Amino acid sequence: MTAGAARIRPAVAADVPAIDRILRANDDADPAAALPPGAQDAYLAHLIARGTTVVAEGDAEVVGFAATVSNGRATHLADLFVLPSHHGRGIGRDLLAAVFADAWPRTTFASHDPAAMPLYIRSGMTPLWPSLYLRGDPRRLPDAPAELSVELASFADLARLEREWAAVDRMPEVAYWRTLPGAEPFVVARGGRPVAICLGRDRLNRIGRWIDRALVAPDVEPVGPLTTAIRRTAGGDLVGACVPGPSPLVPVLLEAGFRIAEWDVFLASEPDLVDPIRQLVNPGLL
Numbered sequence: 001m002t003a004g005a006a007r008i009r010p011a012v013a014a015d016v017p018a019i020d021r022i023l024r025a026n027d028d029a030d031p032a033a034a035l036p037p038g039a040q041d042a043y044l045a046h047l048i049a050r051g052t053t054v055v056a057e058g059d060a061e062v063v064g065f066a067a068t069v070s071n072g073r074a075t076h077l078a079d080l081f082v083l084p085s086h087h088g089r090g091i092g093r094d095l096l097a098a099v100f101a102d103a104w105p106r107t108t109f110a111s112h113d114p115a116a117m118p119l120y121i122r123s124g125m126t127p128l129w130p131s132l133y134l135r136g137d138p139r140r141l142p143d144a145p146a147e148l149s150v151e152l153a154s155f156a157d158l159a160r161l162e163r164e165w166a167a168v169d170r171m172p173e174v175a176y177w178r179t180l181p182g183a184e185p186f187v188v189a190r191g192g193r194p195v196a197i198c199l200g201r202d203r204l205n206r207i208g209r210w211i212d213r214a215l216v217a218p219d220v221e222p223v224g225p226l227t228t229a230i231r232r233t234a235g236g237d238l239v240g241a242c243v244p245g246p247s248p249l250v251p252v253l254l255e256a257g258f259r260i261a262e263w264d265v266f267l268a269s270e271p272d273l274v275d276p277i278r279q280l281v282n283p284g285l286l
Contacts, residue, residue: 019065073105106268126269138233147191210240223248
């Protein structure tokens, strides 16, 4: 398959440095918070080994890449980026077709790139809600409900409970989770019964902590368990998370002084693939 002057091919492990360069070329974050070279190598290697990852080659260099992962419920577009110097050549369109093929249902998060949203809508997905990247001081949050406790868990425990609560298979992620800096899996429990799971880690730029993912059990009020998870993940440091816009946690965090540092939009081919009320999401691996 060709995309203008580019050739689409499967990605291999040796492509990781070139893919990292593409990611950083598209990163418009504050330079003080930008990721250093190589910070995402473990993530990129996981995408290549775990899902369907392709690159676009042009002029003897890799100029774009895309990756999807399937979790048993949907095929998720984890990333799609093209070097800015090659925008507008149709490379993104052909990368998207290569990784999705005929997989349905499908999901992704759209950045602020004005070309991204139309591309994803044309591929059968509908914009559903904003995802807000919130960051703040956990000490300003309301006190955790007294009946909730936090218990350390294994990575496999988190995957097992997510399968039970959301019909999503995270077992292929377990080995990757272990590579995350400062990774700590735990459950929030009430009376010895798990009511939420959370995976906390260091931010890849080493500035504070980040909630890689969190999920509340069905039919459990989400705010108490999620605020408990945020406090526990932070350990007194600044903490951030990607919070779905409809989540009842959003006004609680804003009232506590958390700041929206960035936002994007969640799209899906079906409206009920992700519950925005009960979870904090990982835009890459959903």
